[in-house]
Amino acid sequence: MLETSARLLRLLTLLQTRREWPGAELAERLGVSTRTVRRDVDKLRELEYPVHAGTGPGAAYWLGAGAALPPLLLDDDEAVAVAVALRTAAGGGVSGIGETALGALVKLEQVLPSRLRHRISALQIATIASAGPGVDADVLTAVAMACRDRQELRFGYRKHDGAESVRRVEPYRLVSWGRRWYLVAWDAERADWRSFRVDRMSPRIPLGPRFTPREPPSDPATFVSRGVAEAWQARVRVRLFAPAEVVRERMWGLHGTLEPVDGHSCLLHLGAESPRMLAFLLAVLDADFVVESPAGLGDHLTLVAERYRRAAESSA
Incomplete structure (x- = not known):
């Protein structure tokens, strides 16, 4: 059994990871009785953590927002600064920490007093800056929650061609890919897994009922990248004469998926707005390649090669 102080920290961590916890489930996680859980909750309240509880058998506990910021060893100015920094990081400002920053942002905003939320809004930190379209931080946080x-999520959605619809999904995972955020979710009406660009979503609040999770795609990031590549009007399949792990490091932000062939080559399925854009993107990979499909891309490759040749001659 955990010592009291360590158990309180564990209890607080659990309360921050879900909207609510049944008392029996908390007791099982902590290895104590439900009576001990009640006593520990009272101790957290004495420390000014706003822990709420339901009534009756099987009552649940949840961590709410109080009149003051809970004692996270942050004052108001620091809390605002942290929220702003997390929103910036979640937008992809620092490679590799977007999803972690978003998770931390969800925890922080769950307990922020309203006056601090207003200060953040006053700073006009309404969108997350990125190379792609801006994503409203409130929308991103709502989807993450x-x-x-x-909880079931309903939202208005605008497709790439401008068509609009209302979708009802069981959200699974947010994926940061190519400096954009995508939601991987089970689409209830289409009875299939789909990915949605968050900057095209307008979530309906409040959220819908809870659901039992389904078996998800094995790799959400691969699922998103494959879907994005297939959505482009122009697509190409090429064999690159370089190891897949080397090419993958050069692919950041490109709309494609890789299939290792052997230790010296791999297959790339790449999508873009036009065949000419495909020709330019292939140059970024810095590897020899042959085009397996479609026919006709060679004319665009020749055009790009001639443009580079003229530029090289003019700068000689």
Whole structure:
């Protein structure tokens, strides 16, 4: 059994990871009785953590927002600064920490007093800057909470061609890919897994009922990248004469998927707006290649090669 102080920290961590916890489940996680859980909750309240509880058998506990920021060893100015920094990091400002920053942002905003939320809004930190379209931080946080709490999500959605529809999904995971955020979710009406660009979503609040998670795609990031590549009007399949792990490091932001062939080559399925853009993107990979499909891309490759040749001659 955990010592009291360590157990309180564990209890607080659990309360921050889900919207609510049944008392019996908390007791099982902590290895104590439900009576001990009640006593530990009272101790957290004495420390000014706003822990709420339901009534009756099987009552649940949840961590709410209080009149003051809970004692996270942050004052108001520091809390605002952290929220702003997390929103920036979640937008992809620092490679590799976007999803981690978003998770931390969800925890922080869950307990922020309203006056601090207003200060953040006053700073006009309404969108997350990125190379792609801006994503409203409130939308991103709402979607992240729906994923975390396993609540049905309804939203208006605008497709790439401008067509609009209302979708009802079971959200699974947010994926940061190519400096954009995508939601991987089970589409209830289409009875299939889909990915949605978050900057095209307008979530309906409040969230819908809870759901039992389904068996998800094995790799959400691969699922998103494959879907994005297939959505482009122009697509190409090429064999690159370089190891897949080397090419993958050069592919950041490109709309494609890799299939290792052997230790010296791999297959790339790449998508873009036009065949000419495909020709330019292939040059970024810095590897020899042959085009397996479609026919006709050679004319665009020749055009790009001639443009580079003229530029090289003019700078000689």
